[in-house]
Amino acid sequence: WRSLSEERKSLYALYNEPVFRNENGSIENISLDDLLMIYGTMTVILQGDSGSGKSIIVQKIMLDWASEAPKNLYVVFNLRCEELMCVSEEMNLIELLSYSCSLTSDQISQMLQQSPEKMLFIIDGFDELRLTQAIFDMSANNDPLQKAPPEVILCSLLRRYLIPETKLLVTTRTKNTVNKLLKGQPCFFEIMGFSEKKVETYFQTFFSKEYDCVRANETLLTACSIPVICWIVSEMFRVGADVTSKLQTTTSIYVDFVSTLLEHHCKGLSQSVPNLLRSLGQLAERGMLEQQVLFDEKTVNESISEPAGSPVLCNFLSKRRIHQETMFTFMYHSFQEFFTALYYVLLDEEETQRKVRELLHTVERGWGLSCCSDRDFSMADVEVRQSKLLQPVILFLCGLCKKEWIPSFFEKHNMAVSISIETQLKEWISTYSQRYQSEHMLFILHCLYELHEKSFIRKVLEKLVLIDLSNSPLKRTDCWVLKYCLQCCEHIRNLKLHVTSDNLKMLQPELSRCKELWLMMDHISDDVVGLVSAAAEGKILNKLK
Template sequence: MDQNVQPVQRREEHQSSSTNSPYISIAAQNGGQVSAVVLTQSTFHGDVNVTQNFSSTGSQISVSQISAEYKEFIVDRYKMVEEYNSILDEYVLLDKRYVDLLMIQKHREVKEREQELCSKGQRLQKILNSRNRDEYRRTSILQLFSPDDRGCVQKAVLLQANSGNGKSFTAQKIMLDWASGSLYTDKFDFVFHLKCRELNVTEDTSLEELLSGSITPEQITEVLRSSGRLLFLIDGFDELKLQKTTCTLLTDPHKTAPPKDILIALLQGKMLPKSFLLVTTRSTATPVLSKLLKPPYRFIEILGFSEKGVEEYFQRFFKDEGVALSRKAYECVKANQNLFTACFMPVICWIICIYIKERFQEGADLMSGLETTTSIYVHFVSTLLENHCQDLSHPVHDLLKSLGQLAERGMLEQKVLFDETVEADVSVPPLPMFLCKIPFRKRVHARPKFMVGFVHLSFQEFFTALYYVLLDEDESLRNIRKLLDVTNLGNGDDASAHGRNLNLQHSPVIQFLCGLCNEKVSAACIMETETYSLSVLPSIQTLMKKWILQVIAESGQIREGKVGKGIVFILHCLYELHEEDFVRKAMEAWEEIHLGITTLSTTDCWVLFYCLQCCKQISSLNLACCFGITADMLKMLQPALRRCEKLCLRMEELTDADANDLVLSLGEGNNLRYFRQHKGALSEQIVQSVLITLSKQKTVGVVGFLVKNISAETAVLLVNITQNTEVTDLNIKVNEACDASVCSYLSVSNSAGEFRVRISTYSAQIKPSLSKVHFTCPHTEISSIDWRGFLQTFHRINSSAGIYEGCEEDLVSLLGVLVSVSGLKEVELGFFSLTERWASWVLSIIQACPTIHKLKVDTDMWNGLILEEGVRLLESQKRPDCTLTVSGMRCQKPTDQCTVDPEKRFCHPLMMDLSCNQDVKLQF
C-alpha cells in the first residue's frame, strides 16, 4: 500500500432478502481509486472471508475485472459441499462427489414412464441405459445452451428432476465449473445463483440487492448495465411458496418488490429480457413453472444415475479408502436387487455409501444396518424430511398418512399413475418430494395434461405399508388382515384341492410391513426427527409373525411347481423382519425347504443365506428346480449349504475356479441328493477331487458333472465310489468332443441291488463304430469287472473308422469282460451301422451270456443303416428266451440297397433323406 494512502475505517451494510447479510469493508481509499475491498459474507457453508482486489478510475468500474474477482469468490464458495451428516466445519470437495447424471430431452410416453416406475434391479438399469441413446436425446451440462436441431439457442432451460436426483448438486457444479473457467466461458460473463428456498420472505428488496451477496450493489448496477451475457440459475422452484401466479409489470432491477415478484419478472422475461435462465424444479411444480416461463424454452429431465454412474460414484466416494473397498462395496450393493434399484437416485446412493463407510471405520460388516429394503427407504425418507421440510404446514404424521392414502389407492386400483385431480381427494396435501408429475397429451386437448405418481413403484409400496401402521390400531389390523387374506400361496389351477390361490400381487407391501415391524428399523424412522417417531404396535407384529408361520405350515400342501415364488417371498418376509430368534423358529418349522420351479436372483440368494444362517442345522434344502444359480451365488451360500443334511442343487455353470466352493458346500457325512451343472467343464484333477468328496457323503442321489476329459483313472474312481457308497446315479460327461477321453459319457447307478452302467462316446472327426455299451448286472458282480481294461479297449475300437490291426482281439476282449459278469441281464449296444461283423459280435454275446434276456441294438439315425447282411445273420438267432431288438434306418429297396463305405462315410449324404430308407424297429 502507498504510504500516502491513509486507511479509512468504514462499514456499509447492505440488506438482502437472503438470511446471509454481506458486509463490505473498504480498507483504503485514495481519491477516486479503490485499492482493496474486503467482503465478509456469511454463507451456507459458514463464515467465509474473501478479499477482492480490483482497480478502477473514477466511477468507471471494469466489468471484466469484477467478473474475474466474482469468479474467485464463487470458486471459494462452491468448491466444497456440506453433506447431510456433516458436523460443524466439516466439508468435502464437490468434485469428490459429483458424477455426471443421465439427462434426456425427449418426453416419454406414459407406457415408457410406467415401465421405468415399475422396474427393479438390473431390469431398471437396462431401461435407464436404453434412455442413454440418441433417440432420447441424451444431453449434459455442457450442452444445456447449445443450438438445437434447427440451430436455435433457447434462452431458458427447465431442468426437472425428482427429489434426491441431484438438482442442487448440479446447480452447484455449474457454478463451480463456470467460475473455474471450464464451462460456458464463451457464453456468460456472469452466472448468478438464486435459491428459491431463501426467497420466501415478505420484505421488499431489489434485484440488485438480491445479487449483492458477493459483489456490491454498485458493481451489480454496472454489471446489469454493461453486460448482456448473464445467466440466472434459479434453483429449487418447487420450494417457492407462491400464492398466485399472475403476471407482473416489474421491469426495473432497481425497484424494490417482494423477492417472489422479482423472480416471476425474470421468469416471464419482463426484467432483463436479454438474460438467460436455468431453472431447476421437481416435476410436481413443473405445471406451474411452465405457465410462468417465457417460451420458447428447453425441457431437460434428470433421470438419476446410470449403471455406469453408480459405479463411478462408489469409486469417487471411497477413493481415500482404496480401490478394494470401493469394488467390494459396489459388488455388495449390486448383488442386492433392492439396493441397486434405489441407487439410481443419487441421494440414496450417498446414504448407502455413508453407511458402508461408517461400518468400515467401525470394523463391522459392511452391509449390517442396511440389510433390508425397508431400512433403505426409512433412511431416505428421514433424510428428506429432516433436510427439506423445515416449514411444514401440517404435522409429519398427517403428511405421511396422506401419502399412504394415495399409495394405497394406487395399490388397490393397480395404478402407478393417476389423474392430477387425485391429490384433492386425500385429506392433507401429500409431500411433493416423493411424487412426480408426468405430462401427457390427449388428441382432444390442445394443452398437455399431467399425471401424478410416486417417483418409483417401490415408494408407493413403502408408503402403503407405512400408512397401515400409522392408522388407529383397530383400523390398522383390519386393513392388514384384509391384505394378508388376498395374498395366498397356492395352486391357482386347483384351488378347491388346496384351499389357496397364488396371489403375490401385493407381496412388496407385506415385505415392507415386516420390515417396519423390525424394532431397529422403526427406531430409526423419521423417525430420527424430534417432530415424529414411529412405533409399530405389538399387535401388528404378532399378526405378521402368526401369518408367516401359518403359511409355512400350509406350504407342504402346495403342489410343486407353483410353490417356488411363494416360498421365496416368505423368505424375503423373514429377511425384512430380521429377528434372528423368530427366523430360526420359522425355518425349523419347515421339514423340507423346497423352492420349486423359480429363477433365483442374487438378492434371493442373499435372503436365503441369511435365513439359513439363523439355523443351527438345516434338515433339507431343495434347489434342484431353481434356475440362475451362479458360481458367485454358490460362494455366497457355501457356509450355509455345508450344514444342510440333505441338499439338492442346480447350477448354471461350474468351472475349476468354483469347484472348491462346491466341495466346501457339500461338507462331510451329508446327503447330496441331486446336482446338475449346465455349463462349464472341470479338469481331470478337479473332477477327481470332487468325486473323492462325494465318497465321504452318506448318500449320493442323481449327480452329474460336465468335464473336459474322462481318463481311465477318473472312470475307475467313479465306479469305486458307486460300489462303496450308496449312490442312485453318478455320471460324468465330456462337455465338448475330446478324442483323448476313453469315453464321452459314463454313468453308474445302483437301484434295488442292480448295477447299471452306461458308456457312450462321440467324436468330431471319426464316427464311433461302437458308440455305446449299456448293461445291467447284480451289484455284487461289479468288482469282477476290469474297468480300466474295458474302457481302454472301448476307446481303441472307436479311435479308428474301420478295421485296424488288433481289432478282432479287442472285440474278443470286450466280449470276455461281458461274459465274466455273472447274472448279466440287459445289454444295449450302439453301432454306426449294423454290418455283418457287428451282427456276428451281437450273436456271440447272446450265445456266451445265457443270463441275458434282453438285448437292444441302435444304429446312428443320421448316417448309419441297418444293412441287409446284418439282418440276415441276426435272423439265425436261436435263443427264444432272449429278445433282440434292432432300431434304426433300413433300406426298403429289394435290390441295390444303400450301403455305407467306411472309408467314405463322411461324404455320404444323410441316409434319412433318401426316400428308400425308413425308420424301423426289428424284433428277433
C-alpha cells in the same frame, strides 16, 4: 433424470447394463441392441420386480433410437400402460400411437404401410392394464382403424392380431398373465439386477471415494445389486447422509432414505410430517388396490397440501385430446409399495389389523388359485397377478416391525405405531411356510429376513421337512437372504437350490447346516468343483445338473 440435489445427469452416463436370465434359467450378459436384433419379430418379455430398472431400460432404448437411429429400427413407439389407462374414450390403433408420440395420424398410417418390420412397439408396464375375461375372449381384430378401449388395442398388439410383422417388447412385474395372452412362443428374460462389477462401475463413476464404504459393508453391497437401491444409496451419499449404520434390510434402507428426504427437502412444507406421511400412504394404498400409479391433480390436492413440494412424488404433463393435464406418480413404484405399508402401521390398532388381514387374505387367495390355474386365461389369473403385486407391501410391513431400527424414525416425528401387526405377520408366516415349502418359499424367506429376528427364523425353518428353491436360479439378493436365514439355524433337513457358481461361493460356508442338499447348476467349471465338494461334505448330495 433429476437427482435430489437438482443436478441433471445424462442417461448414457447413468445407465448400467443389468444381468438377464433367459427362459431356460441360464444367465446371459446380453446388450439391449443384441436383445432386439437377435430375436427379430419374436415378442420379447422383460420381467423384473419393482425397482429392477425396466423403465430405465425402455428409456435407454428410446434414447439409442433417437440418437443413433439403428438400421434395423425405423421408428419406436413407447406405449406406457400407466398413461393409457387414464384414457377413458375408445380409439383405434393409429390414434393410440399418435397419443403416445408427436407424430400425426397420417404419418403413422404411412409408416405402418411401408415398413412395419422395422417398427418396435414397447408395451411398458403390462401390469397396469385392466384385464377382463372379455379381452381374452375377443375375436381377432386386425383392423387398425377399429375403435376400442386402449387395453383392448394393446392386447390385440400382444396377440399379434394387429401389425404382426412388427417387433414387440413388453415389460412386466409378473409373467404368467402376459404369457397366457400372447400368441406364439415369446422370448422371456428376467432382470436379475447388477453384477458386483456393475455396482462398482456405478459408484466409481459418481462416488469413487464413497464406494469403499459400500464395498466394506457386504450387506449394502449385495442390496445395491437392485438398481433402485443403488440409486437410493447414491442419493444419500450426495446429500452427505450416513448410509452404513444400521442398514441391514430393504425396509431399513427405505426408512433411512425417507428420513433423509424429510430432513433435507420437507422443512418448509405447511403440512406436518405425520400428516404428510399418512396422506402419501393413503394415496399409495389407493393406487395399489385399484392398480393405479398415476394420480390426477385434484385427487392429490385433496390429501396433500403442497404435492409439487413433496420429494416422493413426481409430476408431469399428460397429453389429452385438446389439452394437457398435470399428473402425479411416486418416484419409483417401490415407494408406492413402501408408503402403503407405512400407512397401515400408522392407523389405529383395529384398522391396522383389518387392513393387514385383508392384505394377507388377498395374497393367500392368489397363492391358492395359482396352484390350480388353467393353461387358458381366466379372471382367476387377474387375482393371481394382484396377489403377486401386493407381496412387496407384506415385505415392508415385516421390516417396519423391526424393533431395533425403525422406532427411532417414528419417535422422532411423534408417531404411534400398531403393536399387534408383528403377531399377525408371524402367525401368517408360521402357517404358510408349512403349506408352501417349495412355491412361495423364497418370498417367505424374504419376509423372515425383513423381520430379522433370529429366534423366530430358527423356529420357522427348523420345523420344515423341505426348503425347495430350485425352480429358478437365485439372484444375489436371494442368496444373501438365504445365507442369513441359514445362519440362524443349527440344522436344515433338506434344501434344494438352483445357483450360479458366484452365489454358491456366498452360500458355501452355511450349507454345512443342511443334512441333505440338492444342487442345480447350469455351468460347472473346474474352479467350481471344489466348491461343490466342500458344500457336499458330510451330507447327502442328491442332484447335479
